[in-house]
Amino acid sequence: MSGGADEAAVTDFEADLAALEQKVESLQRGTVSLDEALRTFEEGIALYRRCSAALRTAEQRVAKLVEGQDGLEDVPFAAD
Amino acid sequence: MTFRTAAALAAEGPADEGLHVLTVSELCERLREVVRRQPQPVHVGGEVRDLTRAPSGHAYFTLRDDGAQLACVLFRADAAAASDLRDGAAVVVHADLDFYPGRGQPQLLVRTVRPRGLGDLWVAFEATRAALARDGLLAAGRKRRLPRFPRRVGLVTSETGAAVHDVLTVLRRRYPLASVLLAPASVQGEGAADSVSRAIRRLDVRGGVDVILVARGGGSAEDLWAFNDEGLAHAIAASRVPVVAAIGHETDVTIAGLVADVRAPTPSAAAELAVPDAAEIERALASLRSALARGLTARLRDARLRADALGTALSPASLAVRASAARHRLTAAHAGLRAFVPRLLHHRQTLDAARARLETLSPLATFRRGFAVALKGGRVLTSVAGVAAGDSFLMLLQDGDVECRVVRTRRR
Numbered sequence: 001m002s003g004g005a006d007e008a009a010v011t012d013f014e015a016d017l018a019a020l021e022q023k024v025e026s027l028q029r030g031t032v033s034l035d036e037a038l039r040t041f042e043e044g045i046a047l048y049r050r051c052s053a054a055l056r057t058a059e060q061r062v063a064k065l066v067e068g069q070d071g072l073e074d075v076p077f078a079a080d
Numbered sequence: 081m082t083f084r085t086a087a088a089l090a091a092e093g094p095a096d097e098g099l100h101v102l103t104v105s106e107l108c109e110r111l112r113e114v115v116r117r118q119p120q121p122v123h124v125g126g127e128v129r130d131l132t133r134a135p136s137g138h139a140y141f142t143l144r145d146d147g148a149q150l151a152c153v154l155f156r157a158d159a160a161a162a163s164d165l166r167d168g169a170a171v172v173v174h175a176d177l178d179f180y181p182g183r184g185q186p187q188l189l190v191r192t193v194r195p196r197g198l199g200d201l202w203v204a205f206e207a208t209r210a211a212l213a214r215d216g217l218l219a220a221g222r223k224r225r226l227p228r229f230p231r232r233v234g235l236v237t238s239e240t241g242a243a244v245h246d247v248l249t250v251l252r253r254r255y256p257l258a259s260v261l262l263a264p265a266s267v268q269g270e271g272a273a274d275s276v277s278r279a280i281r282r283l284d285v286r287g288g289v290d291v292i293l294v295a296r297g298g299g300s301a302e303d304l305w306a307f308n309d310e311g312l313a314h315a316i317a318a319s320r321v322p323v324v325a326a327i328g329h330e331t332d333v334t335i336a337g338l339v340a341d342v343r344a345p346t347p348s349a350a351a352e353l354a355v356p357d358a359a360e361i362e363r364a365l366a367s368l369r370s371a372l373a374r375g376l377t378a379r380l381r382d383a384r385l386r387a388d389a390l391g392t393a394l395s396p397a398s399l400a401v402r403a404s405a406a407r408h409r410l411t412a413a414h415a416g417l418r419a420f421v422p423r424l425l426h427h428r429q430t431l432d433a434a435r436a437r438l439e440t441l442s443p444l445a446t447f448r449r450g451f452a453v454a455l456k457g458g459r460v461l462t463s464v465a466g467v468a469a470g471d472s473f474l475m476l477l478q479d480g481d482v483e484c485r486v487v488r489t490r491r492r
Contacts, residue, residue, distance in 0.1 A: 024372055062260040
């Protein structure tokens, strides 16, 4: 299936966003040590930057499902 | 025979002994029951006459053909939906038959009005809807939630129509992270229903899509007819991923729209519903980033309070090591987040200040640096006014104390 790399990026995006939300939550719970808090903060910022970059650099990919010799296959679809 | 007025009759009291006399109201009530027992609802074809729209929003008209006529009422909500209804229109109404005692006549409580000619199609539509409802396919509980962040969006539409362009444009603008897999289908005319059903099954079986959009731009009711197909309804219901249907315009009700997990008023709206808005996510990300900073600030404040509480128990040396380690981490963190430089600098200053305060609070350190404390009568001397020439007092140093006598005091 084409667009594999793209999908991986998106899967990461959702997981990264969830992880970021979790970092914020654990930092707000207030039971972590100062060291942990600093580490959580740093990791959170890294996640934030990844998510933000993914959104800014994403480019839409469109494929078309067609009937080929070996059944269905994807071919690039040029919109417009 | 003479007739008296109703008022005179009432004054006379009961009469007509032995005869069972009904009031008009009682008889009308009977008629009403008879009428209401008829198979309901009914589909009736005819021509609209004497259409009036009351200020209340209800609409009244007469439905007639060559030999008969029947009064019709369209209640407000339904009347609004039939705003294009006109005198002389040939229509089929979908109505409950009732009897109106106030006029002593039967009437149709109309739910919907469709142009004639579509009447037959419409009856078929209602039949399909009823069949699907029996099968439970229209139950609200069947509706699935759309994924929050679809990785891949399946699109079933014509390759050449306006809908494909509209959908792709909105998806690209809102959430370019999602790739799109188009399964082209014929969306009008003979074989369209099968073509759309097959495209849905292909996308679903083929896997990899998280949501399927079935889209077709506006058109006449006949143009959209394929989307009232029962087989297509089953194909939508059988899809393992949620289906968003956008067929025609907002006012077009189709079976596909009823069975889909989400019905969108237009193809563009379907695209809006299917993916999140990247701009909104960016805002959410920014607020998460702020929350991280706030969380860290709170932790730093806690740490400072704890350090203050420990007070002199902490040796300045170890505190300095910790403070410098914390400062190191902070410096690294702050390099990673330029937007928060001012705030982080503030934290670092706070830590430095805390360390400085702790150092000044430790008497040992103070003595070590050469400071001394003067005591007179067990109290700390803080002013020259506390002693006069000839007084004696005690001076505490790092390693002992000195007994002193005042020679002279000078005020600065």
